[in-house]
Amino acid sequence: MKKILSFVLAASLLLCGLPTQSLAAGFTDIQGHWAEKSINRVVEKGLFSGVSATEFQPDGTMTRAMFVTVMAKYSGYTPSDYHTKKFKDVPADAWYASAVAWAVQNGVVSGTSDNTFSPNAPVSRQQAAVILVAYSNAAGVLLPRTRSCSGFPDNAQCADYALDAVYTLYRAGLVDGMPNGNFGPKNGMTRAQCAVILCGYLDICARSCTDTEKISMVNHRGYSCTAPENTLPAYQVSAQMGYTYVEADIQFTEDGEPVLLHDATINRTSNVEEVTGSDQKVYLSHCTLTQLQTYDFGSWKAEKYAGTKIPTFREFISLCAQNGLHPYIELKQKMTQQQVGQLVDIVREYDMYDNVTWISFYSDNLTKLCAVCPAAELMLLATTMDTDNIEAAKSLQNGKNCVLLSVRYNKLTAAQRADCLRAGLDFGVWTVNSKEDAIRQTNTSAMFLTTDELTWDTLYSG
Numbered sequence: 001m002k003k004i005l006s007f008v009l010a011a012s013l014l015l016c017g018l019p020t021q022s023l024a025a026g027f028t029d030i031q032g033h034w035a036e037k038s039i040n041r042v043v044e045k046g047l048f049s050g051v052s053a054t055e056f057q058p059d060g061t062m063t064r065a066m067f068v069t070v071m072a073k074y075s076g077y078t079p080s081d082y083h084t085k086k087f088k089d090v091p092a093d094a095w096y097a098s099a100v101a102w103a104v105q106n107g108v109v110s111g112t113s114d115n116t117f118s119p120n121a122p123v124s125r126q127q128a129a130v131i132l133v134a135y136s137n138a139a140g141v142l143l144p145r146t147r148s149c150s151g152f153p154d155n156a157q158c159a160d161y162a163l164d165a166v167y168t169l170y171r172a173g174l175v176d177g178m179p180n181g182n183f184g185p186k187n188g189m190t191r192a193q194c195a196v197i198l199c200g201y202l203d204i205c206a207r208s209c210t211d212t213e214k215i216s217m218v219n220h221r222g223y224s225c226t227a228p229e230n231t232l233p234a235y236q237v238s239a240q241m242g243y244t245y246v247e248a249d250i251q252f253t254e255d256g257e258p259v260l261l262h263d264a265t266i267n268r269t270s271n272v273e274e275v276t277g278s279d280q281k282v283y284l285s286h287c288t289l290t291q292l293q294t295y296d297f298g299s300w301k302a303e304k305y306a307g308t309k310i311p312t313f314r315e316f317i318s319l320c321a322q323n324g325l326h327p328y329i330e331l332k333q334k335m336t337q338q339q340v341g342q343l344v345d346i347v348r349e350y351d352m353y354d355n356v357t358w359i360s361f362y363s364d365n366l367t368k369l370c371a372v373c374p375a376a377e378l379m380l381l382a383t384t385m386d387t388d389n390i391e392a393a394k395s396l397q398n399g400k401n402c403v404l405l406s407v408r409y410n411k412l413t414a415a416q417r418a419d420c421l422r423a424g425l426d427f428g429v430w431t432v433n434s435k436e437d438a439i440r441q442t443n444t445s446a447m448f449l450t451t452d453e454l455t456w457d458t459l460y461s462g
Contacts, residue, residue: 026054027039027043027050027054027055027056028054028055029054029055029056029057029058030056030058030192033058033192034192035058035192035193035195035196038192038195038196038199039056039058039192039195041195041199042195042198042199043056056191057191058190058191058192058195059190059191059192060190060191061122061188061189061190061191062122062123062188062189062190062191062194063119063120063121063122063123064109064117064118064119064120064121064122064123064127065094065095065096065099065100065117065119065120066096066123067123067127067128067131067189067194068096068099068100068102068103068108068109068131069095069096069099071099071103071108071109071131071135072098072099072102072103073099074135075102075106075138075139077098077099077102079098079099080098081098082098082099082101082102082105083097083098083101084097084100084101084104084105086101086104086111086115086117087100087111087115087116087117088115088116089116089117089118089119090117090119094119096119100117100119103131106138107134107137107138108131108134108135108138109127109130109131109134122188122189123188123189124185124186124187124188124189125166125175125183125184125185125186125187125188125189125193126158126159126162126163126165126166126183126185126186127162127189128189128194128197129162129165129166129168129169129175130161130162130165132165132169132174132197132201133165133168133169133443133444134165136443137439137440137443140436140439141204141205141443142209142214142439142442142443142459142460143168143169143171143172143174143204143442143443144172144173144204144209144210144213144214145171145172145209145212145213145214145215146171146172146173146213147170147171147173148171149167149170149171150424151167151421151422151424152166152177152181152182152183153181153182154182154183154184154185155183155421155422156422157185157186158183158185158418159185160414160415160418160419161414161415161418162185162414163185163414163417163418163421163422164414164417164418164421164444164445165414166183166185167421167445168443168444168445169197170183171445172200172204173200174197174200174201174204175197208460209460211456214456214459214460215441215442215446215447215448215449215459216244216245216428216447216448216449217243217245217448217449217450217451217454217455217456217459218243218245218246218247218328218428218430218448218449218450218451219238219241219243219245219246219247219450219451219452220247220430220431220450220451220452221234221247221248221249221262221452222234222235222237222238222246222248223235223237223238223241223243223452223453224452225452225453226301226302227301227302227305228269228297228298228300228301228302228305228308229262229269229301230248230249230260230261230262230269230311231260231297231298231305231308231310231311232308232311232315232316232319233298233305233308235248235316235319235320235323235325236319236323238325239323239324239325241455242455242456242457243325243455244324244325244326245325245326245327245328245357245448246320246325246326246327246328247327247328247330247359247450248260248316248327248328248329248330249261249262249330249332250313250329250330250331250332250343251284251285251332251333252285252333252335252339253284253285253287253288253289253292254285254286254287254288255288255289255290256339256342257288257289257312257313258312258313258314258339258342258343258346259284259289259292259310259311259312259313260310260311260312260313260316261284261310261332262332263284264283264284264285265281265282265283265284266282266283266284266287266292266295266297266310267279267281267282268300269297269300270295270296270297270300270310271295271296271299271300272295274296275294275295285333289312292310293309293310295309295310296308296309297309297310313343313346314346314349317346317347317349317350317352318350320350320352320355321350321351321352326355326356326357327352327356327357328356328357328359328379328450329343329347329356329357329358329359330359330360330381331343331358331359331360331362331365331366332360334362334364334365335362335365335368336368337368337371337372340365340368340369340372341372344369344372344373353373353376356376356377357377357378357379357404358373358376358377358378358379359378359379359380359381359406360380360381361380361381361382363380363392363393363395363396366378366380366396367396370396370398370401373401374398374400374401375400375401376401377401377402377403377404378396378401378402378403378404379403379404379405379406379428380392380393380396380403380404380405380406381406381407381430382405382406382407382408383407383408383411384407384408384411384412384416385405385407385411385412385416385417385419385420385427386416387419389405389407390405390419390420390423390425393405393425394423394425402426403425404425404426404427404428404447405420405425405426405427405428406427406428406429406430406450407427407429407430408429408430408431409429409430409431409432409437409441409449410437412429417444417445417446420445421445426447427445427446427447428446428447428448428449428450429441429446429448429449429450430449430450431450431451431452432449432450432451432454433451433452433453433454435454435458435459438451438454438459439459442459
C-alpha cells in the first residue's frame with residue numbers, strides 16, 4: 001500500500017467534485033466550525049478543495065461512491081483491472097464503478113443488498129467505521145488503543161455488523177460521539193467529519209504504536225515453538241522474548257500435586273515409550289509426582305532440552321514471580337474446592353495474588369475461585385461466543401472481580417462481538433499465529449490475543 005499522504009491527495013478531487021482551489025482561498029463557511037482546524041489542515045496540505053472559491057460546505061454529505069473511491073485510489077489500484085456487474089445501480093461506465101469493484105473484491109465493502117450498492121446514498125457513520133477498519137486490515141495498518149470505551153447511549157441503534165468497528169475506531173481516537181453523547185451510527189457522514197477522520201488516520205499511519213497502545217499478547221504454553229510446551233525452559237524463553245503474559249495448563253497428579261500438562265496423557269510430550277517400551281497410554285491422573293519425574297519432558301522437542309522434568313505448579317509460579325510474568329492459569333480438569341484452594345495458597349505464598357488470571361472451560365472451576373478469591377481476575381474459555389457462554393461469563397461477576405471471555409478467533413463474527421459489547425463484557429481470542437490474522441484481531445474490540453509464536457516485534461514491525 002502507498003503512504004497515507006498519497007491516498008488523501010488522490011482522493012481530494014473525488015471528495016469535492018471540483019478542481020482544487022488555490023491554497024490561499026478563504027472559506028467563509030468554516031469560521032467557528034467545530035472542525036475548522038482539521039479543515040484548514042487538509043486544505044493547506046492540498047488534500048481537500050472547496051465546492052467554490054469561498055465555500056467548503058463542511059456539513060455537506062459524502063456518498064458511498066466517493067468513500068470507496070478514496071480507498072481504492074489510496075490502494076494504488078489500476079481502474080482498468082476492476083469490473084463488476086454485481087450491482088444493478090452501478091453502471092459499467094460510472095466514474096466510481098472500478099472503485100466499487102475493487103472494494104468488493106478486496107473485502108473492503110459490500111453492497112446494501114445482494115444486487116444494490118446505493119452509490120449516491122450518504123455513507124453513514126457506522127458504514128464509514130466498517131470500511132476504515134476493513135481497509136486497515138487489507139493495508140496492514142494496526143490501529144492504536146489510545147482509550148477505552150464504555151459504550152454509547154445509542155448502541156442499540158448500531159447494526160450488529162458495525163458496532164465492533166465503531167468501538168475500534170473510537171478506541172483508536174478516530175471517531176467521537178456527538179455533542180449529546182450518542183454516536184449517531186445511521187447519520188450521514190459529513191465532509192467535515194471526513195476531514196477530521198482523515199487527519200486522524202494520517203497521524204496514525206505516520207507514527208508507531210507505543211507499548212501502552214498495543215494489544216496484549218498471551219504466550220500459549222510458553223514459547224512452545226522452540227522449547228517444550230508447559231515446561232520451565234519454555235517460560236524462560238517467553239521472558240526472554242519480551243512476553244508479559246503466559247498461559248499454562250494445570251492438572252493434579254494421583255497424589256494430589258498440581259503440575260503443568262496439556263493432555264490427559266503424558267505420551268505426546270515425554271519419552272514414555274522409550275522408558276516403558278510400550279505405546280500404551282499413560283494418564284497423568286494415574287501417576288504420582290515421583291513417577292512422573294522419571295520421565296523426560298524435553299527431548300521430544302529438541303536434544304538440548306533432554307532431561308527436562310515436568311514442572312510443578314509451585315515451580316512455575318516461582319519462575320513467574322522471578323521474571324515478572326503474569327500467568328494465565330488454566331484449570332485443565334474439573335477441580336474440587338480443596339484443589340482450587342491449594343492453587344490459590346501457592347499463588348499467595350509467592351505474593352502473586354493480584355498478578356494472575358484464572359482461566360478454564362469449566363465455569364464451575366471459576367465459581368470455586370470466586371469463593372476463595374472474590375476479587376480474582378477470571379476468564380471463561382469457550383469455542384464460540386454464543387448467548388449461553390456470554391451469560392455464563394456474566395454470572396461469574398460479583399461486583400468485586402473482573403471477568404473476561406476468551407473464544408477461538410476463527411469462530412467469531414462481528415455480530416457476536418456486538419453481543420459481547422452490549423453485554424458489557426471484555427473478551428480475548430485464541431490461538432492466533434499468523435500476522436495477517438493477528439492484524440485483523442487487533443483491529444477489533446478484543447482485549448488480548450493468545451499466540452504460540454507472535455510477539456510485539458513481529459506484529460508491529462513493517
